[in-house]
Structure formats: structure tokens, C-alpha cells
Amino acid sequence: MNKPLVGAFLAALLLGAGAAPVVAAEPAQQAQESASKAGPEAKAVTFAGTVALSNCSGSVVRSPDSAPTDPALVLSNGHCLESGFPGPGEVVVDRPSSRTFTLLNASGDGVGTLKASKIAYGTMTDTDLSLYETTSTYQQIEDSYGIQALELETAHPTAGTAITVASGYWKRTYSCDIDGFVHQLKEGRWTWKDSVRYTPECQTIGGTSGSPVIDDATGKVVAVNNTGNESGQECTDNNPCEVDENGKVTVREGINYAQQTYNMVPCIGAGSKIDLDREGCGLPKP
Numbered sequence: 001m002n003k004p005l006v007g008a009f010l011a012a013l014l015l016g017a018g019a020a021p022v023v024a025a026e027p028a029q030q031a032q033e034s035a036s037k038a039g040p041e042a043k044a045v046t047f048a049g050t051v052a053l054s055n056c057s058g059s060v061v062r063s064p065d066s067a068p069t070d071p072a073l074v075l076s077n078g079h080c081l082e083s084g085f086p087g088p089g090e091v092v093v094d095r096p097s098s099r100t101f102t103l104l105n106a107s108g109d110g111v112g113t114l115k116a117s118k119i120a121y122g123t124m125t126d127t128d129l130s131l132y133e134t135t136s137t138y139q140q141i142e143d144s145y146g147i148q149a150l151e152l153e154t155a156h157p158t159a160g161t162a163i164t165v166a167s168g169y170w171k172r173t174y175s176c177d178i179d180g181f182v183h184q185l186k187e188g189r190w191t192w193k194d195s196v197r198y199t200p201e202c203q204t205i206g207g208t209s210g211s212p213v214i215d216d217a218t219g220k221v222v223a224v225n226n227t228g229n230e231s232g233q234e235c236t237d238n239n240p241c242e243v244d245e246n247g248k249v250t251v252r253e254g255i256n257y258a259q260q261t262y263n264m265v266p267c268i269g270a271g272s273k274i275d276l277d278r279e280g281c282g283l284p285k286p
Contacts, residue, residue, distance in 0.1 A: 001079050001128065001187060001227040001238065002209040002256075045175075045214050046106035049150045050168035051114065053101060056080035057169040059212040060103070060114070060134075060141065061221055061261075062149040063268040068139035070272040072149060074101055074114065074132040075261070076210030077226050078124040085124060088189050091286040092122035093274065097132060103145060108171035111145045120274045121267075125284045126193045127259040128226040130210075133272055150212055153220040154265050157196065162216040165198075165225045165258070169207040175216075176201035185257055187227060187240035196223045196258040197242075204228060204256045213258045221261055228256030 051058045051074055058076035078092075079085045082099055086092060097116040105111045114134045122130035138149050157178055165174040176199045185195040196213065198204075204211070204225055213223035232253035233239035240257065242250040263282030269275045276285045 001077070001240075002204055002206055002225065044216055045164035045166055045173060045219070047104040047108040047166055047168060047171060047173075048106040048147055050104050050166050050212065051101035052104065052110070052168040052171075053080060053099070053210065054082075055169075055207070056209045057167040057207065057211040057225070058101060059166070059168070059221065060138075060147070060149040061152050061212070062138060063152055063265045064154060066138060066149070066268070066272065067270075068142075069137050070270075071117070072114070072134045072136050072138050072141055073120065073268070073272050074116070074134060075212065075221070075224055076130045076132070077224060078122045078128045078130050079226070080210045081119065081122050081130055083119075086122060087124075088191070089125055090123065091125065091284050092119050092130075093276075093286055095119040095122075099132060101132075101134075102168070103141070103147060104168050104171070105145070105147060108168075111147065114141070120272070121264075121283065123284055124190050124192075126191070127283070128190070128192055129224050129259055129261070129264065131264075131274065150214070151220050152265050153215060153218065153222045153262055156262055157215065157222040157260065161222070163198075163202075163222065164214045164216055165202055165204055165208060165211045166214060167204075167208040167211040167225075169211075170205070172208075174202040174204055174208070179255075182242045182257065183245050184243040185227070185240050186235045186243055188235075188237040192226075192259055194260060196260060197252075198256050198258070200255065202256055203254070223258035223260050225256070225258045229253050
């Protein structure tokens with residue numbers, strides 16, 4: 001996972017959960033300039049709708065059927081939960097939370113603070129994601145800050161798609177393509193299914209965990225950034241390995257990954273309620 005920013009031990013584990021950054025933050029202007037060099041499509045993606053957590057990145061997201069009066073949802077990683085990493089097989093549902101998120105505008109400036117009412121969903125089993133329900137509706141956020149939520153894509157992404165990883169924590173973007181998909185991605189105690197593998201240009205760092213992965217052509221969220229193999233080790237913490245349908249293990253040092261989000265869209269019902277029994281919902285149940 002993309003290292004947490006909390007302490008020496010946790011920092012060795014993931015890209016997103018800690019208090020003190022493991023590297024110096026780039027100024028927003030410098031970060032945007034460096035990101036724009038990766039390709040012209042990167043300019044189409046801004047920071048509008050992304051958020052900064054205390055230790056990770058995230059974004060305000062909605063399904064195509066979300067109503068303006070629905071409570072807004074914030075998407076991040078399961079390993080970014082304030083309660084710590086969920087164990088294998090653990091699923092968190094409807095747990096009270098008062099966590100806050102700094103909402104960013106297109107330029108990466110903080111324009112307001114959103115507050116969670118609960119962790120609507122969180123897990124590191126099969127995927128690595130968290131959804132927070134906030135105390136603000138989509139309409140209230142748009143009226144107060146002029147920011148619209150990012151829309152979740154409903155279909156499986158395709159290899160070769162140009163994407164941008166937009167980190168609200170660092171106010172930095174990374175542009176590359178979807179290189180392919182991984183049958184099973186194993187890291188330490190956790191296993192994720194059908195993960196997105198980036199081409200080498202997306203060199204995400206600690207604090208980018210939970211960043212939305214945005215399709216440059218549509219502007220929709222297709223995945224959530226979560227991990228990368230840092231030192232070439234096999235299936236260890238912070239060094240995920242790929243396992244194919246036949247059990248063959250492949251290690252790709254320096255390559256980073258994300259978890260798809262299309263399969264969670266059917267789980268979002270009226271009023272932003274997470275219903276794991278809805279038809280088509282692909283998220284693990286408790």
C-alpha cells in the first residue's frame with residue numbers, strides 16, 4: 001500500500017496513513033507543472049472535488065443516480081481509516097465518525113471543511129476502500145463552495161485508458177495509462193482482486209493513498225489509488241505481488257496500483273445509503 005504517514009512502523013506499510021509526511025511537499029504550482037509534462041490530457045483534470053485527509057487523499061463522489069439532497073460521500077482507502085487497517089475479512093459498516101476533510105478547488109486551494117457523520121463502508125478485503133457519509137449534501141457543497149462531486153464510472157475500465165491520479169494531500173497529479181488488470185494482488189496479510197496496474201509514469205508516493213483515479217476522457221472516477229511495489233520484495237508489506245489465475249507470482253518493482261470502483265456503484269442507494277444486498281453490488285459483506 002502507499003505508505004502511511006504516521007510513524008516508523010506504519011510508514012513501512014502503506015502509502016497513506018500518518019501525521020508527518022515522509023517527503024517534503026511540493027508547492028502546488030511546481031506539482032502541477034511537473035504533472036503537466038506527463039501529457040496534454042493531464043491538464044483536463046483539476047483538483048476540484050478532491051479532499052485532503054489527516055493522512056491520505058480522497059474525493060467527494062456520487063453515483064449517477066445520486067440526488068442533490070443526498071448526503072455527500074467521500075471516497076478514500078480502507079487503510080486510511082482513522083481506526084486503523086481493517087484485518088483480512090473485516091468489513092466496517094455504519095460506524096460513527098467525526099472525521100474532517102479539507103475540500104479543494106480546481107487550483108488545489110482549500111476552500112472549506114467537510115465533516116463525516118459516519119464511516120458508511122470500509123474494508124481491505126478484495127478491495128481497499130472507504131466511504132464516509134458527510135453532514136453536508138451535494139447541493140450544500142455546490143452552493144457553498146461551487147464544487148461538484150466527481151461522478152463514479154459504472155463500467156469496468158479498459159487497458160490503455162489515459163488516467164490521472166489526483167492527490168488532495170499533496171496537491172499533486174500523476175498522469176499515465178491503465179497498463180492492465182491483476183487477478184490477485186497480494187500484500188502482507190491482504191489480497192485484492194482485479195486491481196488496476198498503472199504504466200510506469202505514475203510514480204505515486206506516501207500520502208497519495210485514497211486519491212481518485214480519473215479517466216481523462218470522461219472525467220469520471222474509475223478507481224482509488226492504494227499501493228505500489230517499492231523495493232522489489234515479494235508479497236510483503238509495501239511490496240505487493242501479482243498472482244495470476246494459475247498461481248504464478250510476478251513482482252514489478254516500482255509499479256503502482258489502484259482498486260476499481262465501478263462495482264461499488266450499485267451498492268449506493270437512495271439517500272447515499274450503502275446497501276450491500278442491492279442487485280449488482282460487488283462489495284464484500286461483514
